[in-house]
Amino acid sequence: MGLRFYNTLTRKVDPFEPLEPGHVRLYTCGPTVYNAAHIGNFRAYVFEDLLRRYLKFKGFRVTQVMNLTDVDDKTIKGAREAGLSLNDFTRQFKDMFFEDVKTLNVEPAEHYPAATDHIPEMIGLLEQLMKKGFAYRSEDGSIYFSIKKFPAYGRLAHLDLSGLKAGARVAQDEYEKENAADFALWKAWDEKDGEVGWEAPWGRGRPGWHIECSAMSMKYLGESFDIHTGGVDNIFPHHEDEIAQSEAATGKPFVRFWLHCAHLIVDGRKMSKSLGNFYTLRDLLGRGYSGREIRYELMATHYRQWLNFTFDSLQAARAALDRLDEFRRRLDLASAGSVAGRMPSWVEVARAGFVAAMDDDLNISGALGALFDMVHAGNKAMDAGETDGAAARAALDAFADMDRVLGLLQSAQGTADAAIQGLVARRQQARAEKNWPEADRLRKELLALGWTVKDTPRGPQLKKA
Ligand code: AMP
Ligand code: ZN
Numbered sequence: 001m002g003l004r005f006y007n008t009l010t011r012k013v014d015p016f017e018p019l020e021p022g023h024v025r026l027y028t029c030g031p032t033v034y035n036a037a038h039i040g041n042f043r044a045y046v047f048e049d050l051l052r053r054y055l056k057f058k059g060f061r062v063t064q065v066m067n068l069t070d071v072d073d074k075t076i077k078g079a080r081e082a083g084l085s086l087n088d089f090t091r092q093f094k095d096m097f098f099e100d101v102k103t104l105n106v107e108p109a110e111h112y113p114a115a116t117d118h119i120p121e122m123i124g125l126l127e128q129l130m131k132k133g134f135a136y137r138s139e140d141g142s143i144y145f146s147i148k149k150f151p152a153y154g155r156l157a158h159l160d161l162s163g164l165k166a167g168a169r170v171a172q173d174e175y176e177k178e179n180a181a182d183f184a185l186w187k188a189w190d191e192k193d194g195e196v197g198w199e200a201p202w203g204r205g206r207p208g209w210h211i212e213c214s215a216m217s218m219k220y221l222g223e224s225f226d227i228h229t230g231g232v233d234n235i236f237p238h239h240e241d242e243i244a245q246s247e248a249a250t251g252k253p254f255v256r257f258w259l260h261c262a263h264l265i266v267d268g269r270k271m272s273k274s275l276g277n278f279y280t281l282r283d284l285l286g287r288g289y290s291g292r293e294i295r296y297e298l299m300a301t302h303y304r305q306w307l308n309f310t311f312d313s314l315q316a317a318r319a320a321l322d323r324l325d326e327f328r329r330r331l332d333l334a335s336a337g338s339v340a341g342r343m344p345s346w347v348e349v350a351r352a353g354f355v356a357a358m359d360d361d362l363n364i365s366g367a368l369g370a371l372f373d374m375v376h377a378g379n380k381a382m383d384a385g386e387t388d389g390a391a392a393r394a395a396l397d398a399f400a401d402m403d404r405v406l407g408l409l410q411s412a413q414g415t416a417d418a419a420i421q422g423l424v425a426r427r428q429q430a431r432a433e434k435n436w437p438e439a440d441r442l443r444k445e446l447l448a449l450g451w452t453v454k455d456t457p458r459g460p461q462l463k464k465a
Pocket of ligand 1: 029030031032033039040041042043044229230231232233234261262263264265270271272
């Protein structure tokens with residue numbers, strides 16, 4: 001069947017091929033840097049990471065752009081309240097964001113453009129829109145997009161525009177579907193903006209939020225590109241407005257595939273700053289959960305389903321990872337010194353199941369199911385003594401390959417590196433030779449490095465001390 005995605009634009013699952021063979025151009029709406037992102041935001045970034053990694057797994061080169069919204073209504077308000085310049089205010093949250101995505105083992109995008117570095121591109125786009133008659137200047141010097149000039153307006157969000165009030169305008173960056181109206185492309189400076197403002201041919205002001213993403217995506221990815229993503233709250237107005245601005249300016253289709261993740265919810269409600277029901281990544285790290293446990297939790301529910309966040313499910317994520325770690329250790333030991341041989345059938349079946357599931361709109365539940373079936377079958381095969389070193393090595397390689405997509409084993413946190421695994425293997429060797437003083441010495445060496453070893457019938461178990 002091949003790779004396919006549910007496309008918000010067509011409302012169906014469409015087969016995926018990039019416009020340029022072998023190369024996927026992907027735009028992912030990034031953080032508004034006015035506070036520490038909460039784990040709801042990270043659900044979106046982890047979903048996008050899974051998408052990116054799977055595209056690479058399928059052999060595509062990926063160029064991903066994630067913008068940083070460092071000027072909009074919220075950042076300006078935050079800077080004013082903190083008594084800081086816009087730059088000083090947003091810098092701290094940019095730094096925090098990059099630290100957090102690293103903790104979650106999210107692969108870096110190719111470009112992280114900041115809105116404040118692309119004002120000339122936005123002004124250029126605005127000039128095009130004005131020249132073509134899609135934009136007009138209001139009394140106060142702001143520039144608005146005229147939605148009646150763009151008949152396709154509302155296609156993404158399936159808006160019914162019959163009750164639309166002619167000429168109605170909305171100045172805020174965020175508004176409800178019911179208030180669909182001409183939206184601000186450029187906001188004339190007023191005293192609330194303080195020092196924030198840029199000179200444009202039509203007067204001093206600042207860009208609206210939506211034009212930022214149009215300008216930055218097209219600069220780095222071209223006028224038409226493959227995939228654009230975000231959370232479902234971005235469908236309207238943000239993405240609807242992006243399509244209108246971009247297609248009106250270029251006369252070309254903007255994006256072919258729109259993918260949106262459902263929200264992370266708490267007690268049935270969207271996790272958000274305004275409801276006060278949020279956890280930041282740091283809150284959870286402070287409670288003793290690791291980055292990869294949180295990654296697992298955020299990733300393991302299909303992106304189009306609500307993810308109900310609970311501490312019980314985080315606990316279950318921990319148990320699932322323990323199981324994967326233990327299996328990997330077992331394969332490590334069983335394969336020590338061997339080169340990969342033929343893939344055992346239980347690996348072949350798992351790999352095929354993994355790919356079939358992920359091809360189907362990133363069906364992660366199916367993919368993880370295939371992986372855990374492999375753990376089960378592999379343990380059984382090893383218990384029965386049916387797996388030699390060469391088979392274990394082949395299994396290990398296949399596991400590592402699938403983990404290029406999942407990003408669960410290579411995380412810096414909580415996973416023993418090769419040197420530690422080497423010490424464990426040497427200790428096993430010493431035990432096999434009944435060289436107890438050496439085995440004991442190696443146990444102490446591991447402890448000094450922060451790892452305890454427990455000997456079980458299935459082999460040694462390594463845990464963070
Ligand atoms: P923002 O910084 O508010 O622009 O949001 C950044 C990204 O996080 C956007 O793609 C949002 O759609 C997404 N997002 C915000 N809240 C949630 C949530 N509770 N669950 C999933 N995604 C969210
Ligand atoms: Zn955006």
